[in-house]
Amino acid sequence: MTGDRHRGQAVSGQLRRRPPPWRRSLAVGLAFALAAAGTGASELVNLHARDRTGRLLAVALGSGPAPSPGMAGTVRILRQTCDFRTGASPRNGWDLPLRADLRRSRGLQFHFRCADTTPVSYFALYLQSGNGWYRFEFAPRGNGRWETIILDKRDSQVEGTPAGWGRIECLRVSAWRRSGGKTAFDCAAFTARPATGAILVVRGLGNAGLPAAEIKAAVRHAADIDRLLADHGIGATLVDEPDVDGAMLAGAPAVILPYNPAATNTLAATLASYLERGGHITGFYTLPERLQAATGIRKTAYRRAADIPGGLAAIRPAGDILPGAPARVEQRSWNLNVFAPEPSARVAATWLNDAGQDTGCPAVLVSRRAAWMSHVLLNTDDDQGGRLLLAMLATGVPTVWRDAAGHRLAGLGRALRLGSVADAIRLIGAQAPPGSPAAAALVQAQATQDAATRALRAGAFAEALTLADACDDRLLDAYCRVQRPLAGEFRAVWCHRGQGIDGWTWERSISQLRGCGFNTVLPFVASGSTAAYRSTVLQPLPGVGAENDPLRECVTACRRQGVRCHAWISCLRLGDNPPPDTxxxxxxxxxxQVAFDGTPLPEWLCPAHPANRQQVLKVVREIARRYAVAGIHLDYIRFPNGEGCFCPTCHAAFEERIGRKVGTWPADVRNDARLRQPWQEFRADLITSLVRAVRAELVAAPRRTQLSAAVFADSASARRTVGQDWPAWAADELVDFVCPMDYTADDAAFRTMVRTQLETAARPRIPLYPGIGMSKERLDAAGVIRQVNAARQAGARGFVLFEYDREEAVSILPRLATGLTAPTQ
Ligand SMILES: [Zn+2]
Incomplete structure (x- = not known):
C-alpha cells in the first residue's frame, strides 16, 4: 500500500536515491533590482515589439485577455491578466514571435512578478521550434515582488516534434487555472543563459516517429547526465539531435549520447566523421549502426536480464581501463545490448548478477574514440554512477578529473551551510567538548581535507574526490554529535507502507525507530478503498488475512518497545490503484466527487455522501476497538483543490443549506459572487463535521484514543482552497494535535511556516507537530536537524518526519540519534 504524498520523489516510475549532500545546490531565490536588469542588447526579444500597422506582436492565447505593455522603471514589461472566474479557458497567457538560436545556451531566464498565485495551478513557458514546443513549468513565489526565473534546457519537456534549439520561433508564457479567481502576472527581460562548456550532451529527440515513452526516456536520461556533469563541475551544453552539425561538433572535445533510440543516419554519419577527425563519444545503450566501425564497438545481440542467471545487479570495472571508476556501481538493469570489442576496443567493466557473480556480459567498452555502456545510466546509485560517468568521459577528455576534483574541493564543507571547512570546524568545535567523539571527528575532517588538497596538487584527482567525501562525512558526523535532545519531545515518523519497511518485519522497523530515539509511528493503514489490516469495511490488501495482519504486528511491536502507534488513514482519497470493481x-x-464538467474524479470520495461518511466512521470504529492504537491520524481529510464537489448529493445539500435553488448549477457557484461565501462555508463544514463525528466515535470507544490530522501548511488558505479549516479544529479541540505538512527544502520558508502556524492557527491548547519533508524534499541528516531546530525555536514540542523508509532508517535516523534525538533516560 502506498500513501500518496510520497509520490513527489518518484521520477518516471523510478525511485531516486538521495544525492550526496554536497551535490545539492541551494535553492535559488534571487532578490533582484529591476533597474539593474537594464534594457540591454542581451534581451532575447522586445516585449513591446509591434508590426507595421502598430499592433502589438504579443497576442492573447485563445479568447483570453490580451497582454498589455508597461514599464517598470526603464524596463519593458508585459502584464497578463488571468480571469479564471468563468471557467471558459483553462489558461491565460500570450504568444510572441521571436527568432532565437539557443544551441549554445544553457537555458533562459527572465524576471517575473505575480501578487497572487492562488488561482493558478502552474505557470509554463513554451518555446516553439518547427512542429513542436519545448515546455518548462515554473513555480514563482508569488509574493508580489520581482523574482528571477531560471530555466535549464535539461528541464524542458517536449510536445510534438521540435526542430531543435537552433530554430526557436515563438515564446509563450501562460498560467493554468487551478480555481475560479482573478490574478495577473508580469514578465520582463528574457535573456539566454550562456552554456558552461563545450562538451555536447545530445538529447535523443528529433525523430518524428518516436513513441511518447521513448521521448520521456530520452528527456530523462539526458537530464540525468547533464545534471551529473553540472554537479561535478564539468561544463557542458545540452542540445537536441537536430542541432548537431559539423560546426557544433568542431569545438566539442567530447559528445555524450545519453539515450538516443532513433538517431538518424545523417546524425550517425556526422558523428562518424567527427570521430575520424579526432572526436570522442561517451555513449549509452543504443549504438547506431553507422557508428560501429568508427567507434570500434559492435553490437552483437540484445538480452533481457530475466534470461541471465541472477539478472543484472551491478557494474564492476575490470583492470585499469577506467582509472578513477568506483569499484562497483549498483544498477539493476532490465536488459542490455551485447557489445563486442573490435581489435582497437577493450571491455572495461562487466555486469555482476544478484549473487555478485560476473555474468560475462560487457558493461562498458572503451576504444580509442569512444566509451560505451551496454545500458543507460540509471542514476539509482547517484554518487557511484556519477563517478563512472566521469571515468568514461575521462577516456576522451582527461581534464575531467582535474575539473571535478577542483570543483569538489572548492565546495568542501558547504553541505552543512556553515561556510568553509574551517568555518564549520570552528563553529562545531565550539560545541564539542575536548576528547569527545565530535572533537575527534573534526580532527579527522581537517586531516582528510589536508590529504585531499595534497592529492589534488599531486594530480591524484580521483583520490582527492574520495578524500573529499570522507571529509564531508566527518564534518557531518561532528555536526550531528553536537546536537542536543529535547526532553519530552514528540518524535514521530510517517511510514507509508502498512507492512513497515520493505523487507523488514514491523518488529525490526520499530526496534530501529526506538533505538534512534523516536517514540511514535504513524503507519498508513487504510485508504478510501483498501486496508492494510483485517478490515470488514474495506477490502484488505492482497496477502492480508488471519495469518498476516500488518497493523496487529505493528501494534504488538510498538507495545513491546514502548512506541506509540497512531493509525494513519486516508479518509477521502482512494489511494493508488483502487480495485476496479470497487x-x-x-x-x-x-x-x-464530481468535477465542474460533470465527470467523476476516480480518486476522491465525496464528503457529503452518507455512505462515505459512514465508511470513515466504521473504519475508525473497528481500528479503535480491535487494535490497541494510541491514536487515529486523519489524512486526505479535505477536498482535492479549490473546486467541487459538484455531485448531485452536494448540489441538493447546498441548496438545502441556502434555502433556495441555484439558478444554473454548477456555473453560478463560480460566477455568482453572492454564493462564494456560503459555498466555502458549506465545503468547510462538510469536512469539519466529519472530523467532529470521528471525534465522537472515539469518545465512545472503550479505550482513550487520540485523534490527529495531517493538514495543509497554509492555514489561511486551507479552508478556502480545500475546505480544511484546521485552525477551527484546533480551537475547538476536535483533534489532540495537528501535523501541518511543512514540506520544503528551504529552511527559511520552513521556519516562517511553523512560526505562522504556531502564532496564528494553533495558538490554542493543542500541540502542533510540524511535518518535515525528509524524503520528499530529499533532506540529508543536517537538513532534518536544521528544520527540527527551527521547529523547536519556534516553540514546537515535537515533529513528524515524512517519511520512514529503508534509506532513512539506515542512513539518516542513526545520525540523528547521535545528538538531536539521542534517547533520553
Ligand atoms: Zn459531492
Whole structure:
C-alpha cells in the first residue's frame, strides 16, 4: 500500500536515491533590482515589439485577455491578466514571435512578478521550434515582488516534434487555472543563459516517429547526465539531435549520447566523421549502426536480464581501463545490448548478477574514440554512477578529473551551510567538548581535507574526490554529535507502507525507530478503498488475512518497545490503484466527487455522501476497538483543490443549506459572487463535521484514543482552497494535535511556516507537530536537524518526519540519534 504524498520523489516510475549532500545546490531565490536588469542588447526579444500597422506582436492565447505593455522603471514589461472566474479557458497567457538560436545556451531566464498565485495551478513557458514546443513549468513565489526565473534546457519537456534549439520561433508564457479567481502576472527581460562548456550532451529527440515513452526516456536520461556533469563541475551544453552539425561538433572535445533510440543516419554519419577527425563519444545503450566501425564497438545481440542467471545487479570495472571508476556501481538493469570489442576496443567493466557473480556480459567498452555502456545510466546509485560517468568521459577528455576534483574541493564543507571547512570546524568545535567523539571527528575532517588538497596538487584527482567525501562525512558526523535532545519531545515518523519497511518485519522497523530515539509511528493503514489490516469495511490488501495482519504486528511491536502507534488513514482519497470493481461500485453509487464538467474524479470520495461518511466512521470504529492504537491520524481529510464537489448529493445539500435553488448549477457557484461565501462555508463544514463525528466515535470507544490530522501548511488558505479549516479544529479541540505538512527544502520558508502556524492557527491548547519533508524534499541528516531546530525555536514540542523508509532508517535516523534525538533516560 502506498500513501500518496510520497509520490513527489518518484521520477518516471523510478525511485531516486538521495544525492550526496554536497551535490545539492541551494535553492535559488534571487532578490533582484529591476533597474539593474537594464534594457540591454542581451534581451532575447522586445516585449513591446509591434508590426507595421502598430499592433502589438504579443497576442492573447485563445479568447483570453490580451497582454498589455508597461514599464517598470526603464524596463519593458508585459502584464497578463488571468480571469479564471468563468471557467471558459483553462489558461491565460500570450504568444510572441521571436527568432532565437539557443544551441549554445544553457537555458533562459527572465524576471517575473505575480501578487497572487492562488488561482493558478502552474505557470509554463513554451518555446516553439518547427512542429513542436519545448515546455518548462515554473513555480514563482508569488509574493508580489520581482523574482528571477531560471530555466535549464535539461528541464524542458517536449510536445510534438521540435526542430531543435537552433530554430526557436515563438515564446509563450501562460498560467493554468487551478480555481475560479482573478490574478495577473508580469514578465520582463528574457535573456539566454550562456552554456558552461563545450562538451555536447545530445538529447535523443528529433525523430518524428518516436513513441511518447521513448521521448520521456530520452528527456530523462539526458537530464540525468547533464545534471551529473553540472554537479561535478564539468561544463557542458545540452542540445537536441537536430542541432548537431559539423560546426557544433568542431569545438566539442567530447559528445555524450545519453539515450538516443532513433538517431538518424545523417546524425550517425556526422558523428562518424567527427570521430575520424579526432572526436570522442561517451555513449549509452543504443549504438547506431553507422557508428560501429568508427567507434570500434559492435553490437552483437540484445538480452533481457530475466534470461541471465541472477539478472543484472551491478557494474564492476575490470583492470585499469577506467582509472578513477568506483569499484562497483549498483544498477539493476532490465536488459542490455551485447557489445563486442573490435581489435582497437577493450571491455572495461562487466555486469555482476544478484549473487555478485560476473555474468560475462560487457558493461562498458572503451576504444580509442569512444566509451560505451551496454545500458543507460540509471542514476539509482547517484554518487557511484556519477563517478563512472566521469571515468568514461575521462577516456576522451582527461581534464575531467582535474575539473571535478577542483570543483569538489572548492565546495568542501558547504553541505552543512556553515561556510568553509574551517568555518564549520570552528563553529562545531565550539560545541564539542575536548576528547569527545565530535572533537575527534573534526580532527579527522581537517586531516582528510589536508590529504585531499595534497592529492589534488599531486594530480591524484580521483583520490582527492574520495578524500573529499570522507571529509564531508566527518564534518557531518561532528555536526550531528553536537546536537542536543529535547526532553519530552514528540518524535514521530510517517511510514507509508502498512507492512513497515520493505523487507523488514514491523518488529525490526520499530526496534530501529526506538533505538534512534523516536517514540511514535504513524503507519498508513487504510485508504478510501483498501486496508492494510483485517478490515470488514474495506477490502484488505492482497496477502492480508488471519495469518498476516500488518497493523496487529505493528501494534504488538510498538507495545513491546514502548512506541506509540497512531493509525494513519486516508479518509477521502482512494489511494493508488483502487480495485476496479470497487471503483465501479463507488461510481455507480454516486460516491465519487464530481468535477465542474460533470465527470467523476476516480480518486476522491465525496464528503457529503452518507455512505462515505459512514465508511470513515466504521473504519475508525473497528481500528479503535480491535487494535490497541494510541491514536487515529486523519489524512486526505479535505477536498482535492479549490473546486467541487459538484455531485448531485452536494448540489441538493447546498441548496438545502441556502434555502433556495441555484439558478444554473454548477456555473453560478463560480460566477455568482453572492454564493462564494456560503459555498466555502458549506465545503468547510462538510469536512469539519466529519472530523467532529470521528471525534465522537472515539469518545465512545472503550479505550482513550487520540485523534490527529495531517493538514495543509497554509492555514489561511486551507479552508478556502480545500475546505480544511484546521485552525477551527484546533480551537475547538476536535483533534489532540495537528501535523501541518511543512514540506520544503528551504529552511527559511520552513521556519516562517511553523512560526505562522504556531502564532496564528494553533495558538490554542493543542500541540502542533510540524511535518518535515525528509524524503520528499530529499533532506540529508543536517537538513532534518536544521528544520527540527527551527521547529523547536519556534516553540514546537515535537515533529513528524515524512517519511520512514529503508534509506532513512539506515542512513539518516542513526545520525540523528547521535545528538538531536539521542534517547533520553
Ligand atoms: Zn459531492
Amino acid at each position: 471503483l465501479q461500485r463507488l461510481r455507480q453509487a454516486g460516491r465519487l
